[in-house]
Amino acid sequence: MPLSKRPTISDIAKSAGVSIGAVSFALNDRPGVSEATRARILAIAQEMGWRPSAVARGLSARRAGAVGLVVARNPAMLGAEPFFMKFIAGVESEFANSRTALLLQVVEDHARAIDALTTLWAERRIDGVIVMDLWASDARVPVLESLGVPGVLVGRPRADSTMPAVWSDDVAPVNETVDYLVGLGHQRIARVAGLAALEHTQIRTAAFRAAAARHGLACAAVIDTDYSWEAGAWATQKLLSSSPRPTAITYDSDVMATAGLSVARKLGIAVPGQLSIVAGDDSQLCEMVFPALTALSRDIQAYGAHSARVLLEQLEGGGTVTSFEDKPARLTLRESTAAPPA
Amino acid sequence: MPLSKRPTISDIAKSAGVSIGAVSFALNDRPGVSEATRARILAIAQEMGWRPSAVARGLSARRAGAVGLVVARNPAMLGAEPFFMKFIAGVESEFANSRTALLLQVVEDHARAIDALTTLWAERRIDGVIVMDLWASDARVPVLESLGVPGVLVGRPRADSTMPAVWSDDVAPVNETVDYLVGLGHQRIARVAGLAALEHTQIRTAAFRAAAARHGLACAAVIDTDYSWEAGAWATQKLLSSSPRPTAITYDSDVMATAGLSVARKLGIAVPGQLSIVAGDDSQLCEMVFPALTALSRDIQAYGAHSARVLLEQLEGGGTVTSFEDKPARLTLRESTAAPPA
DNA sequence: CTGAAAGCGCTTACAG
DNA sequence: CTGAAAGCGCTTACAG
Numbered sequence: 001m002p003l004s005k006r007p008t009i010s011d012i013a014k015s016a017g018v019s020i021g022a023v024s025f026a027l028n029d030r031p032g033v034s035e036a037t038r039a040r041i042l043a044i045a046q047e048m049g050w051r052p053s054a055v056a057r058g059l060s061a062r063r064a065g066a067v068g069l070v071v072a073r074n075p076a077m078l079g080a081e082p083f084f085m086k087f088i089a090g091v092e093s094e095f096a097n098s099r100t101a102l103l104l105q106v107v108e109d110h111a112r113a114i115d116a117l118t119t120l121w122a123e124r125r126i127d128g129v130i131v132m133d134l135w136a137s138d139a140r141v142p143v144l145e146s147l148g149v150p151g152v153l154v155g156r157p158r159a160d161s162t163m164p165a166v167w168s169d170d171v172a173p174v175n176e177t178v179d180y181l182v183g184l185g186h187q188r189i190a191r192v193a194g195l196a197a198l199e200h201t202q203i204r205t206a207a208f209r210a211a212a213a214r215h216g217l218a219c220a221a222v223i224d225t226d227y228s229w230e231a232g233a234w235a236t237q238k239l240l241s242s243s244p245r246p247t248a249i250t251y252d253s254d255v256m257a258t259a260g261l262s263v264a265r266k267l268g269i270a271v272p273g274q275l276s277i278v279a280g281d282d283s284q285l286c287e288m289v290f291p292a293l294t295a296l297s298r299d300i301q302a303y304g305a306h307s308a309r310v311l312l313e314q315l316e317g318g319g320t321v322t323s324f325e326d327k328p329a330r331l332t333l334r335e336s337t338a339a340p341p342a
Numbered sequence: 343m344p345l346s347k348r349p350t351i352s353d354i355a356k357s358a359g360v361s362i363g364a365v366s367f368a369l370n371d372r373p374g375v376s377e378a379t380r381a382r383i384l385a386i387a388q389e390m391g392w393r394p395s396a397v398a399r400g401l402s403a404r405r406a407g408a409v410g411l412v413v414a415r416n417p418a419m420l421g422a423e424p425f426f427m428k429f430i431a432g433v434e435s436e437f438a439n440s441r442t443a444l445l446l447q448v449v450e451d452h453a454r455a456i457d458a459l460t461t462l463w464a465e466r467r468i469d470g471v472i473v474m475d476l477w478a479s480d481a482r483v484p485v486l487e488s489l490g491v492p493g494v495l496v497g498r499p500r501a502d503s504t505m506p507a508v509w510s511d512d513v514a515p516v517n518e519t520v521d522y523l524v525g526l527g528h529q530r531i532a533r534v535a536g537l538a539a540l541e542h543t544q545i546r547t548a549a550f551r552a553a554a555a556r557h558g559l560a561c562a563a564v565i566d567t568d569y570s571w572e573a574g575a576w577a578t579q580k581l582l583s584s585s586p587r588p589t590a591i592t593y594d595s596d597v598m599a600t601a602g603l604s605v606a607r608k609l610g611i612a613v614p615g616q617l618s619i620v621a622g623d624d625s626q627l628c629e630m631v632f633p634a635l636t637a638l639s640r641d642i643q644a645y646g647a648h649s650a651r652v653l654l655e656q657l658e659g660g661g662t663v664t665s666f667e668d669k670p671a672r673l674t675l676r677e678s679t680a681a682p683p684a
Numbered sequence: 685c686t687g688a689a690a691g692c693g694c695t696t697a698c699a700g
Numbered sequence: 701c702t703g704a705a706a707g708c709g710c711t712t713a714c715a716g
Contacts, residue, residue: 023710059708079423080424083421124395283422
């Protein structure tokens, strides 16, 4: 019974005694059919339980009705970070109203991401893409650009792309963090950064160095990592065994901040008594550990929703490509920050 | 340039001087064309950079080339658990080789899951579904069954469904945990369970009670939760303020175990000195906290891959519907378990 | 305003 | 073994 019983517009046309063209017009709310006929057709479609076939529609309308999200990250690390599921949930809250489906693919690196994207596009499975985790120099961008794939950059607008972007300022949160720590009396502040290739990592590191210079900090070390727990632990270990060691460390993620917390504990360095810790992404994890972590927090679901919205506008709309600057992250104070030891 | 330049089988046929039917046969490795012609056609297709249109193929072949995964969980909680991303990564490792795409949707409850599933199916966007988080009595199952949607149950085979299942034994891990704790000397063991409606929660709770009876435990309290950090904390609070309080608590997730750890710390109850804790899902989180949590661990990515495999076999294959029993979770000993206080 | 027809890019019986 | 044709379920110019 499954497939064979599904009504098509031909069935509706037959039942209504009109052409399938008329049915199509009625169903799509286009002119070309009288109000009376339209109402009758809609009633019949409703009664038959008709639903448009996405593939048939895709073939003739040349739209797939789907958008691709290809994430190039290690699955284990992806799982450890709440960011993605929240972002995806936000994306889908926007898609729900617009007959758009989300095609998700998790791959290992940019080369495979490009393969996946190219294939999805070539097979006409997607009308556009959401590009996340942008690198300062990102191999995916020129490929998408040359294929003419519509998309949204989750990151700032770029010179090498015409795609609209959805981003938030990374400088203000860094400043807020440094200002806050300096205000507490810290003079030796270190930064455990994320992937050096990522655009926002570079922006934050530059902002961190600028803020340190502005305040004339005695120490402002930066260590790049791959976002893993291990890298966060290793970096912390290294920073805490230097002399004089920093009295505050900021991390580019919550997972790494937690790793740092754990290393400090093993070294017998009290948090926040002897070391202040700030996590770069807020999540439940920050409240799970002891002491709870001061963190930069923002509405990730809204971020996903905004990204989806801009992409949909581009797909439906037309020429007007409007980027969107989301609200920056703000510092949420908890128990992992305090004045430095005297 | 984007769409218009894409070659179709007509272009290939023209260039090769054969019919589009011949091209289709050649491209799909079906009889009906000589080896020489096939080779020539393939060479031309290759050179033109031809890729099949998924929609066109879907229309005529009546396949969507995609599978739906509709997850009914709170996005925030989804994000907190590494389980899903790992599972999805495993699913996609299987799909990669078979031209199958994954359509992901995150919804709030079963009612919306049913809506989403029905729509995806009606619109011919999916050929089958992956059904996760099965309830003992699950409203999705009869709907899918009546629509005739092929699918795989991530859970045990059910009387109310003909779908193949991929699952792992939940009784053995519970027994291993209780046996281990009893072996350490514990006589008052509590269980903080997950969602009571979930089938595996009920199985585990039954197994827990049976194990407790077998060992003649003095106390074997069970508290149901919604998997949230808050619920885990609340349940722990309640258990630890009873008298005599349990000397060991097992949790149905890592997040709740972490919540329990934090509550114990606030109450000044030492872990593992005065309280042993076992987490029900292993993840990086268990190693992040202090003390690191003893946990039930298993290969989630493989679980996802196996689920995908069974579904693909069902879609391609034919009648033979083979369920698959995965390896059960095993206890990974860390620092949160020890002998009870004397 | 309305209808009949062509076409989207494939697959697959169906004749030669 | 091979080719020409119909059809999948829609949309959309194009004539009346």
